[in-house]
Amino acid sequence: MNAANEKLPDAKLSMTVWLAGVVARTLFIGILIVITARVASPQLEHISSLYETPSDLVRVALGFAVCAWLAINLFILPKDAGGYRQWAQMGIVLVPLAILCAIVIW
Numbered sequence: 001m002n003a004a005n006e007k008l009p010d011a012k013l014s015m016t017v018w019l020a021g022v023v024a025r026t027l028f029i030g031i032l033i034v035i036t037a038r039v040a041s042p043q044l045e046h047i048s049s050l051y052e053t054p055s056d057l058v059r060v061a062l063g064f065a066v067c068a069w070l071a072i073n074l075f076i077l078p079k080d081a082g083g084y085r086q087w088a089q090m091g092i093v094l095v096p097l098a099i100l101c102a103i104v105i106w
Helices: 015-040 047-051 054-074 081-105
Strands: none
Touching: 015 054, 015 081, 047 054
């Protein structure tokens, strides 16, 4: 028997782990969207100033692309139980770190 070809039966995922994984992942990606939008905003406070400085235009365009990519990935959930467990475990560290980064950047 080849160990690589064998598939372990997928253990039943509890509702608590699923919910913790979804909440941690959603909070983390949402905070990343907020951080990206804040960093990518133009230096001058009005949008009409984008055409005056090309660097602001590039920064806003890239920020919009990253925010759109993150928003799309927000709705693509993990396919297996291990993904939810991993997000539930990593969320304990990543969500407070992301909140701290958002506070420092703001």
